Amino acid sequence: MHDFRLDRRSFLAAATAGLAGTVAGCAEPRADSSIEGSSSYAINQGNLADGSAFTDLYNAIIESVTQVRVFGIRTDTGAAGRGQGSGFLYDDRHVVTNDHVIANGTAADLQYITGDWTSTTLVGRDYYSDLAVLEVDHVPDSATPLSLTDKRPVVGQQVAAVGNPYGLEGTMSTGIVSGVNRRLASQERRFPFPNVVQTDAAVNPGNSGGPLVDLNGRVVGVVNATIGDNIGFAISAALAERVVPALIEDGEYEHAYMGVDLRPVDRLVAEANDLSEATGVMVTAVVDGSAADGVLRPASGTVQRRSESIPVGGDVILAFDGEPIPDRHALSTYLALETSPGDTIAVRLRRDGRTITRDLTLGARPSV
Template sequence: MQDFRLDRRSFLAAASAGLAGVAAGCAEPQADSSIEGDSSYDPNHDNLATGSAFTELYNAIIESVTQVRVFGIEDPDTGVEGRGQGSGFLYDETHVVTNDHVIGNGDAADIQYINGDWAGTRLVGRDYHSDLAVLEVDHVPSGVPPLSLSEHRPVVGQQVAAVGNPYGLEGSMSAGIVSGVDRRLDIPQRQFSFSNVIQTDAAVNPGNSGGPLVDLEGEVIGVINAGGGDNLGFAVSARLAERVVPALIESGSYDHSYLGTRLRSVDRLVAEANDLPEATGVLVTAIVDGSAAAGVLEPSRRAIERRGESIPVGGDVILAMDGEPIPDRHALSTHLALETSPGDTLSVRLRRDDETITRTLTLGARPSVSR
């Protein structure tokens, strides 16, 4: 199980290079690094202090949040086997959603509910590209309801809570707001970026991975998968999870659309270097041989230096897909992730050699990644 978490210096260095953070909230392989706490939970105590809306929220959902313990994890550097832990939540009557990186290279996983009950699991599906995994559980305590994925798009400033098991502390909640939406996270250790990610200032620590990020109605707006520093947490959006999770349950895998390009958002420097009328769109800087874009789109062929930075020159600038404006890489990534599937034919409006033209292409599927 790999921990992608960056310290503040590394995170800021990545962000300044156009990388937007990384991830993970599960413990490194070891015998047991969690802090033991009381797993039992009973909201019906006398003499409790007056709570808040978050107290009501916690009481409504905590029975549906689980701890995930994974066994047989091999440290890639030492070869020593240990166990790791993360979080998850009940998705339906028999399935728990967690992160793919929580499962890692483990050979078995158990879950524990807040009332102390344990259950064995069977891995039914996992997806590297969205960092989602689904476990089938052999026991759900009576009366524990699944959590619903929100159908509403989150907005910046919306109050949220991250619920899970940071450092093995069962049933923890941290509160905050949505700090950003539609993020694209490029992570140094990974071959592909995460799309349509939600940013939050709710505290996210090792062990939170796979747990729900919920709104005040108790609906899941995201699946926590990243912590990048103080007040920086990230979650896979419910909109993407709604596409991926049912496929994992049905077939064990999910195919993501693949364009086969390297891209750069058109900022002021790119616009000036390419004599573009405005700083909008996405410049194609490279194309993968045999991909959907090959033979249809044209990449930049050279680069010049502006203000100490290498700026690509030439190449197509993508302006819209199927009539949807594409102002930057985040928008393109979100459109592909949420609005398309492999095999779809797209109409792409682009700027090439001072002309605006339209081309069509058929999307492929992202290649598999060795773990």
């Protein structure tokens, strides 16, 4: 096996913070488990049930989905670590998976449903979108790349998650898109994942990095996490469409950065600041030297409302380049999908009872 070469970025330079309790990713092999599973190709193909449209979908894409086996030394404990997740063929040389699946390893092998194994080289990774790209040494002739959908998902849309929960290769679970444009946060991450797709398709440890696909086999999202029963999440195809090509080309991706802390304008914030509507987001703090420094005004203080500390005096962001920004979800999504570092956006805001517009030139997020 080739080394998991780190020729573009030091693979362990910035150890990814664990997402314990939230990620459905790099599952440790369970010594106490008696569950075993192998490729459907090992089963006698005679006398099979009729199946369904999902059976056809499974057969169309399963050879493009891989199991990711990670090896090496954990950076947090120094102990030897093993784990596994999922991935999918993006083009004829590259497999997409989650950053957190490969973050603590120094080598990774992939196994296709055909039983073929291949070694890999890390091409690029992005902590902020939890995406990573591996270059593979071998692709079976029967495997074809999966395309990212160019359509925004809608609630109620049927989807399927394909991957390797608990190391059980060749697994499909089905459901619907149960929410869109989510903002997935954790205590370990300063910046939440934007534009996340929510699904009720079952995802479990080992599913992370695998595709969430529509009925045409197009990737709606890259499975990332599960929080509880009947709810899971995936990094959207729209974000992956921006990040993955940059990882292949440059080994990294730069996210736009304002340098502000924000608070949604709910009824209490609106009342405390004499605002006519509970909409937009208030700037509560500005990072020194950031893009917003000297352009946007942070809150000047707080007042108590119903035993809660409410910011007052800060700019309320209403729109970017004419696009309404009613909440933090809209703000995060706009920055993630419509802007890049160096872009100048027109920020319409409410300040001192007046609606004004200020131009803001975006920076790049600081390194982890």
